[in-house]
Amino acid sequence: MTIHKMTLKDAAVILWKRKFSFSGRSSRKEFWLGVAALWLGYYAVFSILYAIFLFFIAGVSRTALNGAVLADAFLVLYLVTGLTVFFVSAALNARRLHDIGKSGWWQLISLIPLLGGLVLFIWLLRPSDGDNKYGPEDYYSSILNE
Secondary structure: OOOOOOOHHHHHHHHHHOOOOOOOOOOHHHHHHHHHHHHHHHHHHHHHHHHHHHHHHHHOOOOHHHHHHHHHHHHHHHHHHHHHHHHHHHHHHHHHHHHOOOOHHHHHHHHOOOHHHHHHHHHHHOOOOOOEOOEOOOHHHHHHOO
16 A cells, blocks of 8 residues: 655645544544644735734724724634634644544544543544545545545
């Protein structure tokens, strides 16, 4: 079996193609590179939105109405971006849990204070279980070739 050498770019491409997919698998490397790509993208988008917000707030008159409208628009864009990151992260976590043979619903264990997050983190660090009911071990290679 040939294992594809995954790069940050590959992980970002897979993340984009499967952004809302809760099925299939994500290897440990794909997961951690995907997390890095997701957060880099999130901070880039947030920085651009914030720069645009500051540019427009400096250019408009200081009336309360103009400031409130811009603040509301910024808040809406920020919430949409945050919710998108939340759902993409949930899908990525589910696929990573599938890779170790667990249901994606197990990510809800993180809702248990202190212990739940630690257990989930340890599971996310585990190596792949080999072929399982969620797909073959080198599942991500086929995604790159689509």
